[in-house]
Amino acid sequence: MNTGFEAKGTLLNKGEIVFVTDTFTKRNVWIKIDEDTEYPQTIEIELVKDKCDLVDKFNVGDSIAIDINVRGRQVTMKDSTERVFNSLNGWRVRGNATGQAPTQPAAAPNNTAPDGGPPDDLPF
Numbered sequence: 001m002n003t004g005f006e007a008k009g010t011l012l013n014k015g016e017i018v019f020v021t022d023t024f025t026k027r028n029v030w031i032k033i034d035e036d037t038e039y040p041q042t043i044e045i046e047l048v049k050d051k052c053d054l055v056d057k058f059n060v061g062d063s064i065a066i067d068i069n070v071r072g073r074q075v076t077m078k079d080s081t082e083r084v085f086n087s088l089n090g091w092r093v094r095g096n097a098t099g100q101a102p103t104q105p106a107a108a109p110n111n112t113a114p115d116g117g118p119p120d121d122l123p124f
Contacts, residue, residue, distance in 0.1 A: 008065045009033035012042060017052045027052040031064065045090045054093040067092040
Protein backbone atom coordinates (compact mmCIF):
# COMPACT_ATOMS: atom_id res chain seq x y z
CA MET A 1 0.00 0.00 0.00
CA ASN A 2 1.46 3.35 -1.06
CA THR A 3 0.50 6.25 1.20
CA GLY A 4 3.66 8.30 0.71
CA PHE A 5 3.80 11.32 -1.57
CA GLU A 6 5.75 14.50 -2.06
CA ALA A 7 4.26 17.98 -2.20
CA LYS A 8 6.41 20.70 -3.82
CA GLY A 9 5.54 24.35 -3.70
CA THR A 10 5.79 27.67 -1.94
CA LEU A 11 5.47 27.90 1.83
CA LEU A 12 2.50 30.19 2.56
CA ASN A 13 1.98 29.79 6.29
CA LYS A 14 3.74 28.22 9.27
CA GLY A 15 1.12 27.78 11.95
CA GLU A 16 1.90 27.90 15.63
CA ILE A 17 2.73 24.71 17.49
CA VAL A 18 -0.38 23.55 19.34
CA PHE A 19 -0.06 21.47 22.51
CA VAL A 20 -3.00 19.06 22.24
CA THR A 21 -1.90 17.10 25.33
CA ASP A 22 1.25 17.00 27.45
CA THR A 23 2.79 14.53 25.00
CA PHE A 24 1.15 15.43 21.68
CA THR A 25 1.87 18.55 19.63
CA LYS A 26 0.87 19.48 16.12
CA ARG A 27 1.47 22.27 13.62
CA ASN A 28 -0.26 23.02 10.34
CA VAL A 29 1.58 24.48 7.36
CA TRP A 30 0.16 25.69 4.05
CA ILE A 31 1.91 25.36 0.74
CA LYS A 32 0.85 26.37 -2.74
CA ILE A 33 1.35 23.55 -5.24
CA ASP A 34 0.87 23.33 -9.01
CA GLU A 35 1.90 26.97 -9.28
CA ASP A 36 2.88 26.67 -12.93
CA THR A 37 -0.60 25.45 -13.93
CA GLU A 38 -3.84 27.24 -14.63
CA TYR A 39 -5.26 26.04 -11.30
CA PRO A 40 -2.72 26.32 -8.46
CA GLN A 41 -3.81 24.70 -5.21
CA THR A 42 -3.21 25.54 -1.55
CA ILE A 43 -2.97 22.51 0.72
CA GLU A 44 -2.60 22.13 4.45
CA ILE A 45 -0.10 19.62 5.83
CA GLU A 46 0.00 18.57 9.46
CA LEU A 47 3.29 18.08 11.31
CA VAL A 48 3.06 16.17 14.59
CA LYS A 49 5.25 15.57 17.64
CA ASP A 50 8.97 15.77 16.81
CA LYS A 51 8.20 16.87 13.22
CA CYS A 52 6.72 20.24 14.28
CA ASP A 53 10.04 22.05 14.06
CA LEU A 54 10.89 20.84 10.53
CA VAL A 55 9.78 24.15 9.00
CA ASP A 56 11.50 26.43 11.52
CA LYS A 57 14.47 27.07 9.22
CA PHE A 58 12.24 28.11 6.31
CA ASN A 59 10.53 31.43 5.65
CA VAL A 60 7.16 32.14 4.14
CA GLY A 61 7.76 32.40 0.39
CA ASP A 62 10.49 29.73 0.32
CA SER A 63 10.22 26.93 -2.20
CA ILE A 64 10.02 23.63 -0.30
CA ALA A 65 9.25 19.94 -0.73
CA ILE A 66 7.43 18.02 2.00
CA ASP A 67 7.28 14.25 2.09
CA ILE A 68 3.80 13.30 3.26
CA ASN A 69 1.75 10.29 4.21
CA VAL A 70 -1.97 10.24 3.50
CA ARG A 71 -3.96 9.15 6.52
CA GLY A 72 -7.67 8.40 6.74
CA ARG A 73 -10.12 7.06 9.26
CA GLN A 74 -13.74 6.07 9.16
CA VAL A 75 -15.96 7.53 11.89
CA THR A 76 -19.56 6.89 12.88
CA MET A 77 -21.18 10.23 13.69
CA LYS A 78 -23.73 10.81 16.47
CA ASP A 79 -26.56 10.54 13.94
CA SER A 80 -25.18 7.13 12.83
CA THR A 81 -23.92 8.41 9.47
CA GLU A 82 -20.51 7.24 8.35
CA ARG A 83 -17.76 9.70 7.43
CA VAL A 84 -14.15 9.43 6.39
CA PHE A 85 -11.61 12.02 7.49
CA ASN A 86 -8.33 12.38 5.60
CA SER A 87 -5.15 14.17 6.59
CA LEU A 88 -1.75 14.84 5.07
CA ASN A 89 1.02 14.20 7.59
CA GLY A 90 4.46 15.62 6.82
CA TRP A 91 7.55 13.76 7.91
CA ARG A 92 10.43 15.41 5.99
CA VAL A 93 10.93 18.94 4.65
CA ARG A 94 13.55 20.00 2.13
CA GLY A 95 14.29 23.47 0.84
CA ASN A 96 14.11 24.82 -2.70
CA ALA A 97 11.90 21.85 -3.62
CA THR A 98 15.07 20.04 -4.71
CA GLY A 99 16.46 18.75 -1.44
CA GLN A 100 18.70 21.70 -0.64
CA ALA A 101 18.43 23.76 2.50
CA PRO A 102 17.74 27.46 1.98
CA THR A 103 20.88 29.45 1.29
CA GLN A 104 21.91 33.05 1.60
CA PRO A 105 23.10 34.81 -1.55
CA ALA A 106 26.84 34.55 -2.04
CA ALA A 107 28.82 37.67 -1.23
CA ALA A 108 30.40 39.47 -4.16
CA PRO A 109 34.06 38.49 -4.54
CA ASN A 110 36.61 40.97 -3.30
CA ASN A 111 38.93 41.53 -6.27
CA THR A 112 41.12 44.16 -4.72
CA ALA A 113 44.82 43.56 -4.13
CA PRO A 114 45.99 43.06 -0.52
CA ASP A 115 47.29 46.66 -0.47
CA GLY A 116 43.84 48.00 -1.47
CA GLY A 117 44.96 48.74 -5.01
CA PRO A 118 43.43 47.53 -8.27
CA PRO A 119 42.50 43.86 -8.64
CA ASP A 120 45.50 41.55 -8.87
CA ASP A 121 43.71 38.88 -10.92
CA LEU A 122 43.93 40.72 -14.23
CA PRO A 123 45.01 38.55 -17.17
CA PHE A 124 48.03 40.77 -18.08
